[in-house]
Amino acid sequence: MTSPFEYAPAPESRSVVDIAPSYGLFIDGEFTEAADGKVFKTVSPSTEEVLSEVAQASSEDVDRAVKAARKAFEKWSALPGAERAKYLFRIARIIQERSRELAVLETLDNGKPIKETRDADLPLVAAHFFYYAGWADKLDHAGYGPNPAPLGVAGQVIPWNFPLLMLAWKIAPALATGNTVVLKPAETTPLSALFFADICRQAGLPKGVVNILPGYGDAGAALTAHPDVNKVAFTGSTAVGKAIARQVAGTDKKVTLELGGKGANIVFDDAPIDQAVEGIVTGIFFNQGQVCCAGSRLLVQESVQDEVLDALKRRLSTLRLGDPLDKNTDIGAINSAEQLARITALADTGEAEGAERWSAPCELPSSGYWFAPTLFTNVTQAHTVARDEIFGPVLSVLTFRTPEEAVAKANNTQYGLSAGIWTEKGSRILAVADRLRAGVIWANTFNKFDPTSPFGGYKESGYGREGGRHGLEAYLDV
């Protein structure tokens, strides 16, 4: 099939990033081996090439890192806010200087298209540090009373879908408010956090203020359970979030959880269809659908169902799947073999339960982890693909007749993170937005993020907000 969109390959250069053959844990300002000497390999999901060997933290390492963070807390929290601010501004600036390097690194380690790391992730990462840098000396004005106090040592566990962005969401507000951190990146994407450790070094950040512990779930559990951790921040699955909530019961640890979602993207019959189709694509195929706030349930008004689906399939057929380092690539690799297996199993369940599967016609590369953009029609609310978070490029299409029905179906989930509304009618946007139980609602747009804008869920999508003035509360004793 020849497409008018056949472009010549435009690969981004890998030479801007030097990946060392091995990395240590970053504790108290030094790279160090794991106490038990364990290491694990991190691979590029698009080629399965081993990128580096990384030290694997155990509970003993967690203990060392928490001790370092505790020791650093005294001085760091006592620094005038204006001085803490300057460190954060330095970090923001260094991230900007090194953003091409970090974008390529993130694409290699995560598998997402360079287009997204370069144009979305990295600018947002720098913006988060800039935004919270400015708060560090203005906390008296944040609405939490005069002199709000930091909590102490923050134990932070982040996922693999936006490795550096999630790090920024966690570390920037923690440092601005005077806390010190121990952060565990995901086992499949440890590299950008380790490069961030180097940025902390370049910025002259005092030792122990930021500690990075690559590792698996056991290290994360040891961190959130550590008795000397005062604050737990977690982004990841709802199941793990619940386990953390149980684990901290009866302690005085402050907790924020940013968990799963099953966002409804509601398209009314008066919506601008072309824009809506772009929004649907952004909603579920951005970052291969590996987004907690993805619009993974399309609710389309019956009268425009055929029109929307035709346009959507046509659009999906033009998406370019392949080498994430190619600047023309829209759809990159799934983050890991494990995640690919999970997506495949859920999609198979969708078929087995009688939903109709359609995948964009595209050739999958022979190595790496790939899943073609897929949508399911004839989906009912009882279907697994309409209920479970798939965390992959799989869209379930349901229909509705009235706004009432749209709202009822949108809210019919244990999650409450995001939703989308597409209509030209302003009053309908406001009425529907008012009744949707979700923390972020995008009207006539989707998947927009900004450091000044609070983000977080209702119901089982977790508690607390990240971003904006609201995001400070999670790290202050209020």
Place this chain on the structure above:
Amino acid sequence: MSDRLSVFKTYKLYVGGKFPRSESGRVYEVTDSKDNWLANAPLSSRKDARDAVVAARKAQAGWAGRTAYLRGQILYRVAEMLEGRKEQFVREVAEAEGLSKSKAAAVVDAAIDRWVWYAGWTDKVAQIVGGGNPVAGPFFNLSSPEPTGVVTVVAPRQSSFLGLVSVIAPVIATGNTAVVIASEDSPLPALSLGEVLATSDLPGGVVNILSGRTAEIAPSLAAHQDVNAIDLAGVEDAVLAKELEAAAADNLKRVVRPQPVDWSADPGTHRLTAFLETKTVWHPTGSLGASGSAY
């Protein structure tokens, strides 16, 4: 005069705007601080607790849908009603907490004033904790607080009225509905408050008051899948508090842990904001096409 036989009061629960007895048919003895019998209070069962959640859920959307102005009016109406029945509450608080009449009167005054304070919050909290966000792009971006839903409140055990008001008012001021477990030892002021709420234009089900054993009722409320948040203010047993918090994790209820609180001090906004969600709505702003300023 003195040989007139007084009329005892039968205390009942307040659920869904009605005054039922416990479905279990049980009562327990409530005594004053010197162990003298005061009354029999309903000994609520887990079924009573579930019924209260059903009532609270049914009332929630309607209550949240009232204008903030009207919610403030209704909360103020409660204060008016309390003021008129002050003597009754002074007597009940004095008996419950072993206070002198003048000290009990000060406590009741403080409770009424607190209720008035929260009445004034209903139409201000959105401006304090919400607002527009200056995002880097052509978008209108607004964050607003919304009630989290149905809230279980374990009222303070020692402060039977001021503490009680201090944990109920912030929950409902913002549009949540409440299932309240009254102080186990001193439930009478709480049960009488139900009578005041019923005559204050507060829709039935917005506040539901149960008396009984916290350890019996609270676990099913902490585990209830249709409860969105729990305030453990009155759970003095640390082991029970931990169990309740762990049970609450099952559907990620928002939890306010028990902690020492001076109920007579300025309450701040913590309890008000603890039961709010922040909803952020984005919309493109577009452009009118012409570049440069139009003024």
